[in-house]
Each structure stands twice: as C-alpha cells, then as structure tokens.
Amino acid sequence: MDALLKELSKLETLTAQHPGKNKTPSISDSLDDLIATLQSAKADVNSIDEGSWNSLAQTIEARKKDIDDRQKEIYSATAKLGKAVEKKFPANLPSYPNLFESDPAIAALERTIALHLLRTGQFDTAHTFLEESNADIPLELRSQFIELYRILKALRNEDIGPALLWARRHRAFLQSRGSPLEFYLHRSQYIRLFLTSHPPNPLLAISYAQAELTPFFHDHRAEFQRLLTCVIYPPSELENSPYADMASPSLHLELEPLFAKEYCASLGMSRQVPLRVVADIGGGGALAKIEKCRRVLRERKNEWIQRDELPIEINLPPENRYHSIFTCPVSKEQSTEHNPPMMMLCGHVVAKDSLQKLAKSSGRVKCPYCPTESLSSAAIQVHF
C-alpha cells in the first residue's frame, strides 16, 4: 500500500495549486502569469517597441514550455499511479448485472446521489449534477441544506447564534426527541465565556447561565451543577481539575454532528448519509467477503439462490447495526415475519413455531427456561 500512497502523493504535489518553493510552477500559476503578462502588454500596446514584442513572444514561448513540461510530468505520474494500483490489486473487480436499468431504479439512484451531494455540502457539484441528470430535488429542500451548512459553518467559527435560533424555533420537535441540542449550545457558550475572559471573570459566564440556562435545570440537573461549580477553578487550571472534561474542545466540536443529526431528522432524514454508509460497509470488507463467498459457491457448483439473506455472517461496526436479530433459543432459528418472537407471561421469549410445538392440547405451555406455565394464547409478539 505504501508504494501506492507514494505515487498518489507525488501526483497530488504535482497538481497542487501552489507547489512549494523552488518547484516548477503549477499549470494554473503559469497560466495566471501568462494572462497577467498579456494584460499588461495590452494596456501599453501603443508604446511597445520591437524589442518588447520580441521579449513578449519569448515569455509566451517559455510559459507554454512550462505548461507542456508540467503536463508531461502529470501524465507520467498518473500512469505510474495506474500501474501501482494494478500491481496492488491484480484481481479484476467483480462484475454484476446492472441493477439500475428500470426508470424507477435510475430515478432513485439519481435522487440518492443528488441528496448525497447536498447533504455533504458539495453545492456546486450538486447544482451541475441536477442540471445534467433527471433528478428533481425541490428548491426548498436545496435551500434547507444550504441553511444547514451556513449554520454548521457558524458553529465552526464559534458562533452559536444561528444554531440557537434554529433550535428555539424547533424546540417542541427537539423536546419530543429528548434532544439536548439547545442545552449543549448554551453549555458551549457558557464554557467559552468562562475560559476566554481576560482577566478571568467567572461572573460573565454566571450571568449568562442566569439569563439562558435556567429553563434547562430540571432536565440536566447533574450537568447543571457541574457547570456552575467548575468556575471555582481559574480558567487556566480547569483542564487539571475534576472538571477537565469541561475544558475539552470536544464539548464544542460535538455540536456540529449533533446539530446536523437533528436538522436532518427535522427533514425526515436519517442520521447517517446513506451513500456513505453503503461505501463504508462495502469498502470496509463486506463486498470482498461476499465476492469470496460467491466464488467459493461457484467452485462447489452451488448456487446462491436465497434473495433476502446472506449465506455468510458479516460483522458490522455498532453504528451500522440497525435491526436487532432474534434467534429462538429453542429451535436456534432466526425469527421471520411468519415466525416472530413471542413473549410468554413469565417474560421469556421463543419463536412462534417453538411456542406452538411446546403447547399441550390444553393450550398451556411450560416455559423451557423457568417453572412458569401459561396459556400460549397469552403470549404476545415482540418487535425488535
């Protein structure tokens, strides 16, 4: 992998907008230089003598050569990178039948890409994509993403104002989700006031707390008490005190993802960006495992015909586990829509099929895990 990264970094240096000192100028620098020379020649066109014309022609030739040379270097670096990639990944990428042939599938894909670009703040690319594809994202939704990025940018610049305004306007929604966003915004401001006052003056933070934090006392009592007591330390000592977490930059940095999550939720969108999840899971090893499994099955002349289930287990990081799976402790089978988990009166859960098998003709079931006996009809379905 090292060789590959080395080639990539060479290419990046070559194509960088402003390469370091003593390097040949980048293509855009050479072009800018050329344009500036031509513009100044144009301004003095009446007073240019023959000598100046000659030197102008020489400058143009020299810049052209710079650009050609640089172009050649870039081509050669690209070719080397290509070779390094081929050497590192000798196996051909698997090919799959095109899943996006029908109109609804193409429309769904285009919409997903457009939303991805908007959600990740790549507005120029999104704009071009929307122009060149058939995807249709309402203008209102587009401007909502622009607003999201405006607010996130303000947060990055330590300005909680726009985020707070949004949080106040959506207070009922945030409360219905039990979101601490508004409190955390104030907390960030409170700590910032305390840490940045010169000379140290805890009263600034305390009067901010009196004005803004009081309504959050009931929901965040413990945190509230810590916030008010941490100011007994001088700001410079906070990071060595029992309140060191209050001095951590993460207290402010975590506001951005939290805000983006709540904002997207208010638009009815998931916490994670779908295309990124797909790429993370696929690129994180799942695709390679599935491909290997397909190859093994093919070699054994077995066909993988099950459509809704993978024949192998793929471990996912906790943030990508969306649905809990119930495996019946009696039959060892995974629950399905037709064989859902059922909870008996004692609180133990088995699959519906197992429950029916365990039931006597009287309808009574003896729990396999405790002495309780109950009616199978009293068991209720459990939803994961």
Ligand SMILES: [Zn+2]
């Ligand atoms: Zn039981």
